[in-house]
Amino acid sequence: MALTGVQIFKLLPKTNCKKCGYPTCLAFAMKLAQRQASIEDCPDVSEEAKRTLGEEAAPPIRPVTIGMGEKAVTMGEEMVLFRHDKKFFHPTVYAVQIKDTAPEADAAATIDEVLASEMERVGQHLRIDALYLSNESGESAPLEALVKLAAEKAPGFPLIIAATDASVASEALAYVEGSKPLLFGANAENLESMCRLAREKGASLGLVAKSLEEASELTEKAKAHGVEDLVIDPGARKAGEILRDNTLMRRAALKKNFKPLGYPILTPVQRDDEMLETLVATVGVCKYSSIVVLSSVKKWKSLALFALRQNIYTDPQVPMQVEQKVYNIGEPDGAAPLMITTNFSLTYFIVAGEVENSKVPSRLAVMDCEGLSVLTAWAAGKFTATKIAQFIKESGVENEVANKELIIPGYVAILSGALEDKLEGWKITVGPREANAIPAFLKSR
Ligand code: SF4
Numbered sequence: 001m002a003l004t005g006v007q008i009f010k011l012l013p014k015t016n017c018k019k020c021g022y023p024t025c026l027a028f029a030m031k032l033a034q035r036q037a038s039i040e041d042c043p044d045v046s047e048e049a050k051r052t053l054g055e056e057a058a059p060p061i062r063p064v065t066i067g068m069g070e071k072a073v074t075m076g077e078e079m080v081l082f083r084h085d086k087k088f089f090h091p092t093v094y095a096v097q098i099k100d101t102a103p104e105a106d107a108a109a110t111i112d113e114v115l116a117s118e119m120e121r122v123g124q125h126l127r128i129d130a131l132y133l134s135n136e137s138g139e140s141a142p143l144e145a146l147v148k149l150a151a152e153k154a155p156g157f158p159l160i161i162a163a164t165d166a167s168v169a170s171e172a173l174a175y176v177e178g179s180k181p182l183l184f185g186a187n188a189e190n191l192e193s194m195c196r197l198a199r200e201k202g203a204s205l206g207l208v209a210k211s212l213e214e215a216s217e218l219t220e221k222a223k224a225h226g227v228e229d230l231v232i233d234p235g236a237r238k239a240g241e242i243l244r245d246n247t248l249m250r251r252a253a254l255k256k257n258f259k260p261l262g263y264p265i266l267t268p269v270q271r272d273d274e275m276l277e278t279l280v281a282t283v284g285v286c287k288y289s290s291i292v293v294l295s296s297v298k299k300w301k302s303l304a305l306f307a308l309r310q311n312i313y314t315d316p317q318v319p320m321q322v323e324q325k326v327y328n329i330g331e332p333d334g335a336a337p338l339m340i341t342t343n344f345s346l347t348y349f350i351v352a353g354e355v356e357n358s359k360v361p362s363r364l365a366v367m368d369c370e371g372l373s374v375l376t377a378w379a380a381g382k383f384t385a386t387k388i389a390q391f392i393k394e395s396g397v398e399n400e401v402a403n404k405e406l407i408i409p410g411y412v413a414i415l416s417g418a419l420e421d422k423l424e425g426w427k428i429t430v431g432p433r434e435a436n437a438i439p440a441f442l443k444s445r
Contacts, residue, residue, distance in 0.1 A: 003053075005033035011049035012042065019043055035079045036086060060253045061262045064204050064229045064290075066093075066130065066182045067158030073129050075231070075264035075290035081254060084316050091313040092284065093291045094305060095130035095160055097270055098150075100142035107146055111153045113297040119306065122345050123322050126306040132184075132293045133172075135163035140171050147172040151179070160184050160206065160266075160291070166193035173201040182206050182231060184266065191218060195225035204229035206266055211235060212248060216260035231291065233266045239283045242267055246288040264290030271295065278304060285309050319371030320345035326397045327352065330361030334402035337362045337442060339431060340388060341409060342369040342377045350435045358439035363401070367391045374409045385415045389422035407431040 009029035020041040022028040031037035032053065039045060039053045059077040067073055073093045080086045096114050098107050111131065118127035131150050135143045143163060150159055159176055163169035164185040173183065184206030186194035191207075198205040205227045209215035215234045222230055236245040246265055253262035267289040271277035277294065278301050284292045285308050294301070314320060321343045329352060330336075341351045343366050355362050367388065369377035377383035392398070392406065404426045408415060410433030419428045432441050 005030040008032050013044045060257055064231055064264050066180050068156035068179045071157050073158050081250060087315040088313050091309050092289055093129040095132040095291055095293045096128055096297055097132040097134055097293055097295055099134050099136040100146045101136045107149060111150055115154055117297055117302055122320060128297060130158035130160055132160045132162060135168055140168040143172045148175045151175045164190055166197040170197055177201050191221055195222055195227045198227050206231040208233045209235050212245060219260045230263045231266050232263050239280045242283050243287050250288045266291040268293040281305055282308055285312055321371035322348045322366060324366055324368035326395050327364045327366060329355045329364055332361040332363050337407055338401055339407040340365040342367055342372060342374050342383055344371050344373045347373050354435045354438040358442040360442040375411050378412050385418035385422050388419060392423060405429055
């Protein structure tokens with residue numbers, strides 16, 4: 001059971017020195033109990049208390065990484081049931097199945113599709129993250145050939161190798177030793193041999209259970225066999241069962257600190273009906289699946305699932321932001337207009353989109369206002385004449401423009417006078433209030 005705030009308080013120095021950023025030790029203890037603070041923030045805590053609380057603070061859902069290098073994905077480490085309580089940490093991994101009975105050319109084409117699935121949305125790169133290579137043939141040679149193909153075409157790419165016979169999977173795993181694959185398919189019958197193989201090949205292990213009870217027994221036995229990096233498929237296939245089992249597992253791990261279910265969840269959703277498959281996948285994404293296995297790559301499916309995952313896994317306490325800099329839109333020359341806005345992603349993409357629509361090559365100075373929109377940033381004192389002037393001076397854009405004219409958003413027209421004082425030699429022009437008026441504004445100049 002998790003320690004309560006009062007139990008944690010008893011382990012703290014009780015000096016109320018405030019070095020942790022909280023007014024009292026009790027307030028800090030309460031935050032620790034809610035997993036919203038780190039024991040490292042108290043410099044005076046004893047080593048013994050640190051040890052006790054460190055174990056306590058270990059994530060209730062064990063982190064598991066598959067793949068190597070920049071494409072590697074980590075799952076688990078989640079701390080809350082609802083993202084508005086803090087945030088969700090590791091986005092659901094989308095894996096696409098390739099069967100070892102598929103002709104080699106088809107398998108190669110699917111791998112290419114997965115590798116080409118990346119798309120940019122609101123400044124983030126989104127993609128299919130893993131390949132699920134399944135042993136449908138029941139023989140080792142076809143699986144070996146498929147894993148070899150994937151390892152050659154996509155070195156380090158996260159691979160899930162699905163088989164229920166350790167002797168069949170053994171040769172295939174040799175091709176990805178050192179690349180942290182996930183060996184998936186351990187169950188009550190094959191557990192010992194699958195654990196041995198996972199240990200030998202440095203793979204994490206996916207357990208397939210028929211119920212949550214069996215899942216918790218399997219994780220305990222796998223640990224006893226020396227395998228700690230585990231992923232659980234609790235056997236749910238229908239949308240309602242996925243919702244129920246995933247929620248029960250997350251609750252057990254977080255609220256009861258029930259370690260046997262504190263592992264990432266894998267949810268296979270493959271269906272002949274891809275619309276239904278996509279719908280069931282959304283349940284997994286919304287409710288705690290760390291891996292969702294899909295049957296194919298389709299652009300429409302990717303767009304819907306990528307957008308959903310991005311929304312669910314955006315930190316609700318941190319507005320989405322773009323980098324502070326002067327962006328060129330088109331190929332602006334020295335006489336091109338220079339506009340300014342804030343670095344809230346939505347603001348940036350809407351304004352940049354309308355400038356593009358105008359077909360007038362321009363410069364767009366995007367100022368770091370901690371991800372706030374124009375009016376909010378102005379009201380919060382982050383988009384002021386002094387700060388804008390400082391940013392424009394430091395950006396060096398002065399050397400690129402011939403006419404030293406800065407166009408500010410119409411909503412902050414009030415800043416124009418002060419800006420002309422702060423930016424000596426510059427002309428300040430008030431632009432439109434709404435972004436959709438930008439094309440007409442730029443064309444009419
Ligand atoms: S830093 Fe430690 S001792 Fe000081 S108030 Fe915070 S918890 Fe208490």
